[in-house]
Amino acid sequence: MELMEETLTRLESHKTQEVMILMERVNKWYQDFHVLKDIDLTVMAGERIVICGPSGSGKSTLIRCINRLEAHQRGRIVVDGIELTEDVKAIDAIRREVGMVFQHFNLFPHLTVLENCTLAPIWVKKMPKKEAEALALQYLQRVRIADQAHKYPGQLSGGQQQRVAIARALCMKPKIMLFDEPTSALDPEMVKEVLDTMIELAAEGMTMLCVTHEMGFARTVADRVIFMDRGEIVEQAPPEEFFLHPKEERTRRFLGQILHH
Amino acid sequence: MSSSPSLRPPVVRIDVLRWLRENLFSGPVNTALTLLAIYLLWRFVPPVLDWLFFDATWQGSSRADCHPGGACWIFIGQRFGQFLYGFYPIEQRWRVDLAALSIIVLAAPLFFSRFPQRRRWALGYFLLTPLLVWWLLYGAGILGLATVPTDQWGGLMLTLVIASVGIAGALPLGILLALGRRSQLPAIRIVCITFIEFWRGVPLITVLFMSSVMLPLFLPEQMSIDKLVRALIAVILFEAAYLAEVVRGGLQAIPKGQYEATHALGLSYWQSMGLVILPQALRLVIPGIVNTFIALFKDTSLVIIIGLADFFTAVHRATVDPEWLGFSTEGYVFAAFVYFLFCFGMSRYSIALEKRLARSEKR
Amino acid sequence: MTPGETLRGGGPRRWLYDPKIRALAAQILTVLAIALFAGWIVHNTVHNLTVRGIASGFGFLKNPAGFGILQTLIDYRETDSFARVFVIGLLNTLLVAALGIVFATVLGFLVGIGRLAENALIRGLSALYVETFRNVPPLLQIFFWYFAVLRAMPSPRQSHEFLGAFFLNIRGLYVPRPIPAEGFAPIVLALGIALAAVIILRRWARRRQEHTGEPFSTGRVALLLLFGLPLAARLIFGAPFTWELPQLQGFNFRGGWVLLPELVALTVALSLYTAAFIAETVRAGIQSVPRGQIEAAIALGLTPRQRLRLIVLPQAMRVIIPPLTSQYLNLTKNSSLGAAIGYPDLVGLFAGTVLNQTGQAIETIAMTMAVYLLISLTISLVMNWYNRRMALVER
Ligand SMILES: Nc1ncnc2c1ncn2[C@@H]1O[C@H](COP(=O)(O)OP(=O)(O)OP(=O)(O)O)[C@@H](O)[C@H]1O
Numbered sequence A: 001m002e003l004m005e006e007t008l009t010r011l012e013s014h015k016t017q018e019v020m021i022l023m024e025r026v027n028k029w030y031q032d033f034h035v036l037k038d039i040d041l042t043v044m045a046g047e048r049i050v051i052c053g054p055s056g057s058g059k060s061t062l063i064r065c066i067n068r069l070e071a072h073q074r075g076r077i078v079v080d081g082i083e084l085t086e087d088v089k090a091i092d093a094i095r096r097e098v099g100m101v102f103q104h105f106n107l108f109p110h111l112t113v114l115e116n117c118t119l120a121p122i123w124v125k126k127m128p129k130k131e132a133e134a135l136a137l138q139y140l141q142r143v144r145i146a147d148q149a150h151k152y153p154g155q156l157s158g159g160q161q162q163r164v165a166i167a168r169a170l171c172m173k174p175k176i177m178l179f180d181e182p183t184s185a186l187d188p189e190m191v192k193e194v195l196d197t198m199i200e201l202a203a204e205g206m207t208m209l210c211v212t213h214e215m216g217f218a219r220t221v222a223d224r225v226i227f228m229d230r231g232e233i234v235e236q237a238p239p240e241e242f243f244l245h246p247k248e249e250r251t252r253r254f255l256g257q258i259l260h261h
Numbered sequence B: 001m002s003s004s005p006s007l008r009p010p011v012v013r014i015d016v017l018r019w020l021r022e023n024l025f026s027g028p029v030n031t032a033l034t035l036l037a038i039y040l041l042w043r044f045v046p047p048v049l050d051w052l053f054f055d056a057t058w059q060g061s062s063r064a065d066c067h068p069g070g071a072c073w074i075f076i077g078q079r080f081g082q083f084l085y086g087f088y089p090i091e092q093r094w095r096v097d098l099a100a101l102s103i104i105v106l107a108a109p110l111f112f113s114r115f116p117q118r119r120r121w122a123l124g125y126f127l128l129t130p131l132l133v134w135w136l137l138y139g140a141g142i143l144g145l146a147t148v149p150t151d152q153w154g155g156l157m158l159t160l161v162i163a164s165v166g167i168a169g170a171l172p173l174g175i176l177l178a179l180g181r182r183s184q185l186p187a188i189r190i191v192c193i194t195f196i197e198f199w200r201g202v203p204l205i206t207v208l209f210m211s212s213v214m215l216p217l218f219l220p221e222q223m224s225i226d227k228l229v230r231a232l233i234a235v236i237l238f239e240a241a242y243l244a245e246v247v248r249g250g251l252q253a254i255p256k257g258q259y260e261a262t263h264a265l266g267l268s269y270w271q272s273m274g275l276v277i278l279p280q281a282l283r284l285v286i287p288g289i290v291n292t293f294i295a296l297f298k299d300t301s302l303v304i305i306i307g308l309a310d311f312f313t314a315v316h317r318a319t320v321d322p323e324w325l326g327f328s329t330e331g332y333v334f335a336a337f338v339y340f341l342f343c344f345g346m347s348r349y350s351i352a353l354e355k356r357l358a359r360s361e362k363r
Numbered sequence C: 001m002t003p004g005e006t007l008r009g010g011g012p013r014r015w016l017y018d019p020k021i022r023a024l025a026a027q028i029l030t031v032l033a034i035a036l037f038a039g040w041i042v043h044n045t046v047h048n049l050t051v052r053g054i055a056s057g058f059g060f061l062k063n064p065a066g067f068g069i070l071q072t073l074i075d076y077r078e079t080d081s082f083a084r085v086f087v088i089g090l091l092n093t094l095l096v097a098a099l100g101i102v103f104a105t106v107l108g109f110l111v112g113i114g115r116l117a118e119n120a121l122i123r124g125l126s127a128l129y130v131e132t133f134r135n136v137p138p139l140l141q142i143f144f145w146y147f148a149v150l151r152a153m154p155s156p157r158q159s160h161e162f163l164g165a166f167f168l169n170i171r172g173l174y175v176p177r178p179i180p181a182e183g184f185a186p187i188v189l190a191l192g193i194a195l196a197a198v199i200i201l202r203r204w205a206r207r208r209q210e211h212t213g214e215p216f217s218t219g220r221v222a223l224l225l226l227f228g229l230p231l232a233a234r235l236i237f238g239a240p241f242t243w244e245l246p247q248l249q250g251f252n253f254r255g256g257w258v259l260l261p262e263l264v265a266l267t268v269a270l271s272l273y274t275a276a277f278i279a280e281t282v283r284a285g286i287q288s289v290p291r292g293q294i295e296a297a298i299a300l301g302l303t304p305r306q307r308l309r310l311i312v313l314p315q316a317m318r319v320i321i322p323p324l325t326s327q328y329l330n331l332t333k334n335s336s337l338g339a340a341i342g343y344p345d346l347v348g349l350f351a352g353t354v355l356n357q358t359g360q361a362i363e364t365i366a367m368t369m370a371v372y373l374l375i376s377l378t379i380s381l382v383m384n385w386y387n388r389r390m391a392l393v394e395r
């Protein structure tokens, strides 16, 4: 239980009263398979949420519903006051507010690091190229990778690629950042550099939803930890409570599995 | 909003209307495309079907029995023997049938993975069946079978002979060329690259021309070779170059560690190739070899240029026969159907093989 | 000798096991064997040629050909030399190849995209097309179009007529011939100006976008320019062409251009056949772009059109272009099948007719093969260069 004994200084919370994401009784099916079952979730502006749970429990599906990479079939999702419907305008508006970081980075291999970052500002936000480049360099600086701006993604290490992916998402100045297991495709020695970047981001007050099994990270930054199993939110609580006094049997078993390794 | 837990998907039945809407009429462009496609189908499919089946003549014995307006399949029926055997003497055709039968029956054990001693059987099969088939087809007076000279061979039988001898002869040469192309020795590498790129750069038809007019010049005056053998030489050289590239793909796919392991074990070049690398590489490229065979099977039709009477030539000749003039559409459609059956069947087989390989790779 | 020395393998025949010497020996033996074989062939050939009384060499190229040719793209008379016949054959080959490449590319891309369409009917029809046409030998397809379709056309008097200007009969496809008229120069000029204007406009638009971020959709203005200017020129200066329509006179058509049935059959068959392969290439190329790429583009808020243009196409084209060029090469090589229906291409004309007339088998076939080799070699050099340039940078 090495992790439990570590004394981690918690980040100050930026939570406000403004609701950023609202999910009400959200349901989703793949054909007959019920992936999301009556999900209710409210995320305040500045709140940092970590989602964990066994494989196949629907974590990815949940956060992919927020920017409509997947469509939900029942219930309501409201992001920053805009309701997600079939309306293309609403979907576009939401995607501009929401940045996403993928497990496998998904950088565009035919574009340089800089071009990866300026692509969306130029084409989606109609930003002048010069301005977009300046902005991109600024964010690349922040993820400490500005010196690699003119390389291609294939020339970078996994950790570097993931930091570029974070910078790319930040260049759209999103209000919300979604992370889908951003460190699970990385070699152990690269995990820290990516987590550090994410912790900095959290310290600045970004609203974050993060699917991860990095429990140290959860304890440092999360305002709330959510445990999912078989398409349901089984338990949600602040990290101290979640790790020390889990209420549900399923949570306890899961924590036992990942912490006692 | 209802308070009962919503446990069933909103649409459980997949009903036809919904499928239609989602797949065919999901937007203005899609709807327009669907309507266009339906119009084209309605315009062309019924007349084609009428011609092929409903208005076609199936029974009769001469062109006088043909109804106008539809296909006259009597023509195909009348000439079927020629399409299969060419001018192979009618009373000897049983030899061709027997050869085909023995190829199929003797191959059957190879497809049962539980057959004991499959490997030994395969070795025997690939060494002995060609001899058996050659004896049955050519005869050469051995054991009382009369000689049927190759200029009487023809039809589908000749097509199959050219395609299978072509691929079987080309494979060993192709493997050697592929090894040579990856050799450390510059002279051997250059020779192999030149050979491969030369044959891949020219059309088969020029190679066939070459075999028919240039080959006799290349050989000593008194040595004359059979027209079929000349064509076979051309096909083998040509296909070997293509197979070499296929095999090279397989050799490249073998991880470097395998090569290093053979060195570490102290195997010689030929041992490491023969015992370790090639068995793996060849397994990988079986689909590629089947694809090359399909291409070759289609290309055999080119022998019409040098006057061999393969299946395609037999059909073409029948269509210009004064007795059946005006039935060329029937002839070509039938030929296309036969080629399609063979090529499509083999391509499905190669896809299935590829899938099976991919699955066993993962494990 | 101490045992240690024996172990190290010292000995008089040690060189036999020296890998360097073995390698050298293997190479020398190979080269020697090939040289001997080549020498044997040359010897036989020289002997055979003298026996048959054939003079070798390329001198025959200067001799007059003395036969007519069905289709010539440049002037030709029977008294012209065999060298000119060679050029005519080459041009005819290139004509079929160029026509075939254009049609096959257009059709192939349409069908390839159709195989990935949302519309199930289009998907099915595209698959049907591909499986049908690629599994039937190209020669059979050529024969079908030539003998079963075009040679079965009616005589000129009963021609099939389209739009009053196109006539299809057993002699070929007759199309109107454009003759430059007064309006020709102005329209060409207008088109040139429009083209230049569009290029300048696009540059300006890009610069403006880089500076201010304001996009400017050049598409519509470009269309307006490209069609509007020539149209204006047409209205002011009159028609650019007068069309010479084919006209039935007696038993045949006069005027217009005639596309020979051989040319039509060959072009149609090769285009349809190659399009099936191109369609598969295109489909594989588009499918090779990983799903994650598209998801990342969606998450960044790119529109479907931007996704296609900025993410999918640039990545797919890298995968598509190399096999696409090898399909072009195949089409060019397959155009030699025209020889079987009497189309006067390089093979039919030069390796066929000229060879028969002169008996210069080695020279004619070598020249013919050299042309194809040259084309193949050039294209593969260009492709190697392209692949090296376009390869995704990896570490
Ligand atoms: N496109 C799809 N079609 C059908 N089923 C799917 C699809 N995508 C996901 N699923 C199923 O939905 C379930 C939830 O998937 P999801 O990717 O959300 O799980 P997860 O919690 O993110 O798991 P992991 O930790 O492995 O990433 C899984 O059982 C998966 O098999």
Ligand SMILES: [Mg+2]
Residues within 6 Å of the ligand: A059, A060, A061, A180, A181
């Ligand atoms: Mg997941």
